[in-house]
Amino acid sequence: MKKSLRFGGAALIALLLTFLAACGGGSGGSGDGDRALRVAAAADVSSLDPIKGNAGTDHVMLYPIYDTLISYNEGLEPQPGLAESWEQSSPTELTLKLREGVKFHDGTALDAEAVKFNLEREMAEGSNIAAELVALDSVVVVDPTTVTLKLKHPDSSLLMALADRAGMMVSPTAAQKAGADLGTQPVGAGPWKFVAWKRGSQLKLERFEDYWDKDVERVAAIDFNIVPDPKTRATSLRSGQQDISLEIAPADAKGLESASGVTLSEHDRMWLNQVYLDRTSKELGDPRVRRALSVAIDREAVLKSGYFDRGAVARGALPDDYWAAPPESVEYPYDPDEARQLLREAGAEKLSFEMIANADSATVRVAEILKQQWAEVGVTVEILPREVVQATNDYFNDRKAPALLSAWTGRPDPEATYRLMFTAKGYFNTSHEAVPGIDEAIALTDQGTTQDERLPGLNAIADAVYKDTPFLPLAFASNLVGVRDDVKGFQDTLLGKPKFTGITFD
Amino acid sequence: MKALRVVATSVASAVPTLILATFIVFFLQRLIPGDPAVALAGDYATPERLAEIRADLGLNEPLLQQYLSWLGGALTGDLGQSFRTGQPVADLVFERLPLTLILTGLALLVAVAIGLPAGVLAAQRAESRFDKFLTTAATLGIAIPNFWLGMMLIVVFALQLGWLPGPGGPSLADDPAEAMRGLVMPAVALGAVGAAEIARQVRSAMIENLSADYVRTHRAKGLPSRSIIWKHALKNSSLPFATILGIQVSRLIGSAVVVEAVFGLSGLGSLVVEATNQRDYTVIQAVVFVAAALVLLTNLIVDISYRILDPRIA
Numbered sequence: 001m002k003k004s005l006r007f008g009g010a011a012l013i014a015l016l017l018t019f020l021a022a023c024g025g026g027s028g029g030s031g032d033g034d035r036a037l038r039v040a041a042a043a044d045v046s047s048l049d050p051i052k053g054n055a056g057t058d059h060v061m062l063y064p065i066y067d068t069l070i071s072y073n074e075g076l077e078p079q080p081g082l083a084e085s086w087e088q089s090s091p092t093e094l095t096l097k098l099r100e101g102v103k104f105h106d107g108t109a110l111d112a113e114a115v116k117f118n119l120e121r122e123m124a125e126g127s128n129i130a131a132e133l134v135a136l137d138s139v140v141v142v143d144p145t146t147v148t149l150k151l152k153h154p155d156s157s158l159l160m161a162l163a164d165r166a167g168m169m170v171s172p173t174a175a176q177k178a179g180a181d182l183g184t185q186p187v188g189a190g191p192w193k194f195v196a197w198k199r200g201s202q203l204k205l206e207r208f209e210d211y212w213d214k215d216v217e218r219v220a221a222i223d224f225n226i227v228p229d230p231k232t233r234a235t236s237l238r239s240g241q242q243d244i245s246l247e248i249a250p251a252d253a254k255g256l257e258s259a260s261g262v263t264l265s266e267h268d269r270m271w272l273n274q275v276y277l278d279r280t281s282k283e284l285g286d287p288r289v290r291r292a293l294s295v296a297i298d299r300e301a302v303l304k305s306g307y308f309d310r311g312a313v314a315r316g317a318l319p320d321d322y323w324a325a326p327p328e329s330v331e332y333p334y335d336p337d338e339a340r341q342l343l344r345e346a347g348a349e350k351l352s353f354e355m356i357a358n359a360d361s362a363t364v365r366v367a368e369i370l371k372q373q374w375a376e377v378g379v380t381v382e383i384l385p386r387e388v389v390q391a392t393n394d395y396f397n398d399r400k401a402p403a404l405l406s407a408w409t410g411r412p413d414p415e416a417t418y419r420l421m422f423t424a425k426g427y428f429n430t431s432h433e434a435v436p437g438i439d440e441a442i443a444l445t446d447q448g449t450t451q452d453e454r455l456p457g458l459n460a461i462a463d464a465v466y467k468d469t470p471f472l473p474l475a476f477a478s479n480l481v482g483v484r485d486d487v488k489g490f491q492d493t494l495l496g497k498p499k500f501t502g503i504t505f506d
Numbered sequence: 507m508k509a510l511r512v513v514a515t516s517v518a519s520a521v522p523t524l525i526l527a528t529f530i531v532f533f534l535q536r537l538i539p540g541d542p543a544v545a546l547a548g549d550y551a552t553p554e555r556l557a558e559i560r561a562d563l564g565l566n567e568p569l570l571q572q573y574l575s576w577l578g579g580a581l582t583g584d585l586g587q588s589f590r591t592g593q594p595v596a597d598l599v600f601e602r603l604p605l606t607l608i609l610t611g612l613a614l615l616v617a618v619a620i621g622l623p624a625g626v627l628a629a630q631r632a633e634s635r636f637d638k639f640l641t642t643a644a645t646l647g648i649a650i651p652n653f654w655l656g657m658m659l660i661v662v663f664a665l666q667l668g669w670l671p672g673p674g675g676p677s678l679a680d681d682p683a684e685a686m687r688g689l690v691m692p693a694v695a696l697g698a699v700g701a702a703e704i705a706r707q708v709r710s711a712m713i714e715n716l717s718a719d720y721v722r723t724h725r726a727k728g729l730p731s732r733s734i735i736w737k738h739a740l741k742n743s744s745l746p747f748a749t750i751l752g753i754q755v756s757r758l759i760g761s762a763v764v765v766e767a768v769f770g771l772s773g774l775g776s777l778v779v780e781a782t783n784q785r786d787y788t789v790i791q792a793v794v795f796v797a798a799a800l801v802l803l804t805n806l807i808v809d810i811s812y813r814i815l816d817p818r819i820a
Contacts, residue, residue: 040674040770044780046548047591054548125558128550165550183591199591199598200780201772202677225674227770228780231657232673236770239664239672389785390540396551397544409549427551 036204036221037487037503040233040245044200044226049183050168051127056409059164059497060246061224064205066188067212068167069096069115070159074493075323076270076412077451078159082110082169082189088449091154096162098145102212104171105193112147115139117172119149122165131427132161132416154446156454160413191218191501201226216501217489237482238262244487246498248480249362250308256482266310269479269496270319270410273307273366275355275472276395276421280431281402283353288346290469294332296339296377297370299474306366307477314473316462317408317417322494323451324414326462332469339377352380355403356395359385366474367405396430404430410495415445415454418461422470429470437464516809520802527798528580528791532573535782535790542589542785563589576788580795586788588781595792598777603796605678606773609766610758612693617700617754622747624701625708630735632713640705647702652761656695656768663691674770692769696761700754707750711743718742744815752808756801 045061047053053062071081078086083096102110116139123133135155140148151158161167174187186194191213192205203224211218225242227233230249237245238259248256248264256264277284277293284290299313312319316326343349357367367383374381384401386394395404408428411417419442420426424434441464445457465471479496486506492498543559544551560566579586585595628640664672675681675688715721716739724734763775774793781789 046546054546054550056549128547128555131550131552131555181592184593198601198677198772199588199593200777201602225770226772227674228776229767229770232768232770235657235660235665236672236674239660239668241672241674387540387783389545389783390538392551393540393544397541397556427553 034220035505036223037219037500037505038223038225038241038243039500040225040227040236040242042226042228042230042233042247045203045224047183048186048194048197048203050165050170051122051129052183053165054128056497057247059495060499061203062165062168063190063497063499064192064222065186065190065194066168066170067190068163069169070162070167072160072163072412072493072495074491075321076160076494077323078163081163081167083162086159088159091156091446091449092151094149094151094158095142096147096149098147099212100145102189103210104169104174104187104189105208106171106174106187108171108173108187110169110189111144112141113144114169114172115147116141117175118169119166121170121175129165132164132166133158154443156446156449157411157413157415157419159449160411161416163412191216192222195221217504218501219503219505222500234482237484240484242482243484244490245482248482250310250477250480251362253308253310253480261485263483263485265481265483265490265492266478267481267492267496268312268319268321268494269476269492270322270417270494271476271479271496272314272317272319272408272410273363273474273477274314274406274408275370275474276404276406276428276430277469277471278395278399278402278430279435279468279470280433281353281399283351284402286346286348287468288342289348289351290472291332292339292342292346292348292377293374293379294469294472295335295342296374296379297332297472297474298334298373299332300334301373302366302369303475305369306362307475310480311475311477314475316466316473317421317471318414318462319476319494322414324455324458326466327459330462330466336377343377343379349378350380351378352382353403354382354384354401355405356384356386356391356401357405358391358407359387363405370405396427399430412495414458415442415461418442418458418465422461422465431470435465435468435470437467512810512813513806516806520806524795524798524802525577528577528795529573531794532576532787532791533569535787536569538782538785540785542787545784545786546590576791580792585792585795588789589786590784590789595788598789599774599792599796602772602774602777605771606759606762606766606775608678609689609692609696609762609771609773610755612689613697613700613758613762614751614754616693616697617704618751620697620701621704622708625705626712626735626740628705628709629712629716632709637709640709644702644705647698647705650698651764652695652699653764653768655698656692656765659691659695660768673768677772688769689771692765692771695768696758696765699761700758703754704747704750707746708743711746712739715739715742741815745812748808748811748815752804755804759797759800 043057045058046055050062050066068081069083071079073079082099082102084099085097087095104110119139123130135151135153135158136149137152138150140150142148169189170182171187175182178185191208191211193208195204195206197203206221207218227236230252233245234248234252234256236242253264256262277290303309303311303313315331318325343351357363364385371381371383394400421428422435422438424432438461441457441460444460445454448454479492483490488504488506489502491502542563543556546559547555576586588595588598624640628637631637660672663670670690671688676684678685721734721739724738762773763779766773766775778790778793
């Protein structure tokens with residue numbers, strides 16, 4: 001009797017465990033071709049209405065619901081989307097030829113009128129993306145499958161903006177009925193339709209049977225599970241709770257590679273880790289000082305210690321395997337002697353400044369490496385780790401420090417990246433003064449419509465940026481995605497925002 | 507009648523505390539640097555859009571006025587709308603609350619099931635080898651951070667042995683049985699510190715009681731040792747036990763934030779972390795309101811239990 005009491009507590013726990021173990025029975029459901037694809041994402045979608053959202057990480061959850069007018073391939077070149085072809089008769093006129101017979105999830109026809117409705121909705125008050133369509137003057141419905149976009153001034157980045165949020169078509173019927181509620185009741189024309197959304201926890205989608213592309217492979221359903229902690233995303237995948245885990249941290253990559261049943265997908269992407277610089281600040285106002293900081297950085301070492309060697313060194317704002325990569329002359333070779341000399345010439349041998357850094361462990365690690373490398377050339381930097389929203393606020397709005405170590409998530413069009421970071425009106429240019437020569441170079445780019453025609457202009461932009469050093473590009477860290485072995489057909493792109501079409505279960 | 511009066515006075519004193527808590531949190535969260543408009547506009551920010559959002563959210567109004575209109579709403583059952591999504595905050599909170607309640611409930615069960623017998627046994631054999639082992643284990647239990655324990659449990663029981671489901675499994679609504687299995691490790695990780703605390707408190711209270719005169723009398727008249735320990739000494743040790751239990755509840759609700767993150771659970775903890783990152787003030791405010799209400803409710807229960815356990819307390 002005494003004995004049984006003594007072990008009462010342990011027995012109770014054991015009983016509970018057995019009970020729970022017995023309840024679980026046959027989990028896993030392998031071999032079931034109709035089960036949902038379980039995807040662990042780092043952050044929830046900020047809004048399911050494309051014009052209300054705010055984060056570059058939203059797209060993985062928006063693309064399945066909303067097809068875009070223009071699509072893109074692995075290297076981010078424009079491909080037919082809802083528009084099966086397009087024509088730019090002049091730099092201020094873009095005509096889209098839409099697919100016939102495409103329907104939204106609620107049965108509404110996706111025709112020229114629907115496109116006009118969408119673009120006008122995107123330019124109206126309350127839209128987060130109005131700035132991407134500043135050049136758009138009017139939308140003309142030519143016939144039910146033809147629509148012409150008339151521009152106020154040339155803007156060759158508009159086409160690829162239609163592969164981003166601006167191209168995500170929402171059902172006009174649903175938008176008019178829902179008003180502000182579209183963010184919780186989304187209706188698009190994408191390969192999967194909305195089922196349920198528990199904020200911050202799960203988004204459930206199911207296959208849209210009337211999808212226009214009958215040939216593409218699609219799983220029966222997708223469950224996006226929100227798992228913010230990177231370690232937990234990795235262990236969740238390894239223990240079989242997920243089929244795909246997005247945004248694997250470089251620190252967890254090795255563990256996944258050696259684990260059984262799981263494969264690590266490593267893909268280049270345009271997500272740029274960089275230091276934003278305030279080019280009109282008193283500490284960093286001299287271009288020689290900014291160049292000195294740049295050539296004092298041993299980028300190979302940063303890549304190795306900061307990102308576990310998973311990625312590529314950054315020369316400019318765009319990666320090397322991209323069609324709009326900067327010309328070869330754009331490069332800041334590691335040269336501490338040159339850095340010291342430039343600082344001497346600028347009279348800034350004892351340079352000291354503050355740098356805000358996102359407070360996540362990876363960014364702080366990179367900040368420490370930079371601090372040490374700059375110390376070698378006599379520069380003192382004080383690191384101010386801040387949580388993301390505060391960092392953004394302190395740097396871009398309040399201008400509390402002349403530098404910010406953070407990232408740029410990229411845009412489908414190269415010009416958009418340059419414009420947002422380096423022109424006078426770009427929000428991500430905290431000095432609000434244009435980099436010398438950039439406006440002319442952008443105008444040159446906009447004269448062309450094809451990639452070949454635009455490239456000289458884009459090279460000129462990259463060159464103007466290089467000469468002024470308004471930022472310190474560090475590395476394009478790879479997009480690391482963990483995939484279970486029974487998932488076939490996962491594909492990533494340079495944008496690092498994978499779509500889930502083409503995936504099947506083994 | 508007396509019990510009723512106790513409840514009434516306790517509730518009456520709880521309301522001002524609750525209001526004070528919301529007041530403090532309201533102003534504290536506004537001290538967190540960072541602008542909700544910046545969080546809302548994110549990658550697509552422009553100065554015009556930021557100004558538009560601030561005006562929409564009513565952030566340009568004086569702070570005190572914002573607080574009073576929130577309080578007015580809260581007292582009439584309207585916790586407001588999420589800055590981020592426009593959804594009613596009450597829906598968000600009550601969607602997450604069950605998971606956190608079940609998790610903390612299970613953790614409390616773990617804490618009591620391990621801590622209580624361990625404390626009693628240790629007291630019974632004070633200064634024995636078992637007692638020394640237990641005291642060391644309890645000290646370790648208090649010192650080990652619950653997130654670390656959680657990660658170790660995952661590595662051993664989910665990844666190596668495969669006995670229990672790993673983090674990020676199905677929700678309670680989708681597959682209750684599997685979800686409950688998934689809560690075993692989080693409950694152990696969360697309850698471990700509690701078990702250690704309870705074991706220590708129960709041990710010292712029991713040692714005190716076991717050396718008391720009435721225990722000697724019981725022994726002298728030949729009452730079996732089992733009855734002395736579990737019936738008489740334990741009952742007299744129940745006041746400190748009730749106190750530590752009450753403290754554990756508030757601690758568990760707080761610690762759930764970390765454990766939920768490690769196990770990929772979406773309860774109140776992850777909601778408040780997410781809301782803080784997004785500066786979604788109304789959501790933070792509502793979670794604190796609910797958590798404070800839970801803690802006050804626990805204190806009330808502890809207060810009442812004192813009077814039941816010990817009739818000498820008026």
